[in-house]
Amino acid sequence: MRDVNIPKQGSLICRGQGRSYGDAAISSQGQVMLSERLNRFLAFDDSTGILTAEAGATLAEILETFVPRGWFPAVTPGTQYVSIGGAIAADVHGKNHHHAGTLGVHVTELELMLADGHRQRCSPEKNESLFWATLGGMGLTGIITEASFRLIPIETAAIMAEHNPASDLEVTFKWLEDTDYDDQYTVAWIDCASARRHFGRSIVMKGHHARRDELPDDWKDPFFVPPLCSKSIPFNFPSFVLNRFTMAVFNERYYRHQGRKKGSFITDYASFFYPLDALAHWNRLYGRRGFLQYQVAIPDPYAHEGIRRLLEHLINSRQGAFLAVLKRFGSANAGLLSFPVAGYTLALDLPMTGKKVLNLLQQLDELVIKYGGRVYLAKDACLSPESLRAMYPRLEEWQRIKQVVDPERRFQSDLSRRLQLAGTL
Template sequence: MTASLSKVISGWGRYPVAESILVRPEQMRQVRMPEGDSLICRGQGRSYGDAAISSQGWVMLTERLNRFLAFDSVTGLLTAEAGVTLAEILETFVPRGWFPTVTPGTQYVSLGGAVAADVHGKNHHHGGTFAAHVTELELILADGRRQRCSPGKNEALFWATVGGMGLTGIITEVSFRLMPIETAAIVAQHYAAPDLETTFKWLEDADHDDQYSVAWIDCAGRGRQLGRGIVMGGHHAGRDELPSDWEEPLGFSPRQPKNVPFDLPRFVLNRFTVAAFNEHYYRRQGSKKRPFVTNCHDFFYPLDALNDWNRLYGKRGFLQYQVAIPEPHAYEGMRCLLESLASSRQPSFLAVLKRLGPGNAAPLSFPLAGYTLALDLPMAGEKVLNLLRRLDELVLEYGGRVYLAKDARLSPESLRTMYPRLGEWQQIKRMVDPEGRFQSDLSRRLQLTGAP
């Protein structure tokens, strides 16, 4: 193992924090298990809560394990080390006419993290999660063995690793398929929905749907305006859809984000400033009545325009709360969640509603056929924690679940109800890691693993 450093770290939400022992191998041959201690891997640190921190073990940084290993220019099959980021893939392959088939809302996520969290994007109802396009993984198990797995070979280990939050082994290699594109542009269309019923109607309507679709929700809306939002659709532009002044169809350059130089004071984000921003955003985005052509950065990764945008929530950080509710009860459940949030008067600076397709074979994968809502809430101590406990009760009532990659405070009892296949996952975990060597603060909080 390479040299270690003890440092206080957190997830992207900056809550909670933990002093962890960090190690950073420079090459894959240096990767191995620590003697007699637990380990969790950390890619870009973009999981929001405590999934990639450990107050009682080692944290392995995989950022230097970022080499491309093979690419088939006919099928789009890419094999790379797990530390490779989507940003590096975009920079390398978009100019060649290839794009990740599934991408989350940030390009700064590693392949290992994309598998461990089984990330999804604006096209889940059409293309599934990231794992739907993965053909093979390589893991280093707790006993040091290297093990390859896929949907057709060692499939139980494969599906336990997908969505398994890094707790089955060290993901070293990922093979997955990119999709061909003609241009680096997106044809987008916005629709202003005056209420939640219309938002749902347009997300389900084939005339408003597209290759990608998502809705921004104004959480400050109440009464008749509850759940009003902007439904945004889009697809990869063909060459014949580009404006005449679009210089290079596959032109793509890394964005130079602006910095957030300091933590904002707590008083800046309150229900009044959030309401004012939301009103402005609703009117501005809703005024775009016709389809328009934009770039990949603005459509897929708007928040990546700001480095360290999590500093907008101040030193105490924030909690992202993302839930999925199955189709039969999705509208009613989301309405109850938004009503409870509005009555609490806790400001949510960002709220996103997406349609989900069927789930997959992974016991801990988050998406299910229905809808998902993601909320950002400034950390305000017990006040916001109590609110989220009330929202948990609603989610459980409607048969939903919380996304572990965004979680920082869920109870183990709620987890067991939300993920009924948890026991199946734990059985596989005990087979490949009988001593519980792979642990994180999330796994200990949720009682997923015992002490090593």
């Protein structure tokens, strides 16, 4: 157990690896605590796969240590450069949510430092209300100092993958819901530049941790991981480079290139789960103004119609999305502010164009509310307090717990202030 000191005055938010797309780990009116040095592995039980680690440990460090031993995180987001504390605070999900749920489902216990400096252990069975308020609570219930969570056994470090083109949105939905086609991990890349008869066409990507008997004969070491071939974007691209015309060209080439792949193929886990990690400073592609990532969840039975309406509105706005990803969600967990709900989630990367894109996102928020959905707080940058309250029906329940454990609202971020997460002062 390491000492973690909370300042006696002022507000505080803990920052992991800073991979949240918005202002969740920023505090312009308070202090920010960095957690990189709080990164030790404390215990591992190879009979259950339960790892106990300090909250500053990253997925990259876990993968480096445990993949060669035959273990893999039960849930991983799209980058390995996130801290465990940050991943729990955002209750991250992955390509297997429809099978495995969020990371929080696999957390057996966590230690939380409260605003008064006391440490509190909580789990689904002990202090459970605080536990479920912390999962997805964006670091506002206290500082996560350590956590215990499950890893899953794997036979190899490889992924048996398959990519298939879907001609339109209906075919995409059909494949994502086909249990015969589905795999351990399944996700669809959506072409947001295509309309009319190709509206919503996609590349549906699926895969699973390869078994040893699925490896080719020349793959001698089942846990061999190729060195990361990291490239870097050396400068900010001019803002005119990414526009709806260049995006359309890129999407056409990507769709045709991926559509030519036939059958299953072996790939390494980093290429499958973390393709952007191999491109340092990839955000520079969007120029100095950057981009906004907008991710929503639309619940069943309105998911098909809601996702269609969102994509139609995006295309009609004539504002291109450089990247769009569609995934199925399984059942929601008990996290009061956890993002996933049974249905579908759509994530969009939108170049920052000022008021034009902000107005678009406000319009999309209205559609999301109409279909009973919500915006992911870990990627939000411009949601309003009123929209938040319409999207998260258990917010008041979370606020009551927040009031008990942090009555003076010591834990605050720019996100919490903007959204009045703890209520108005």
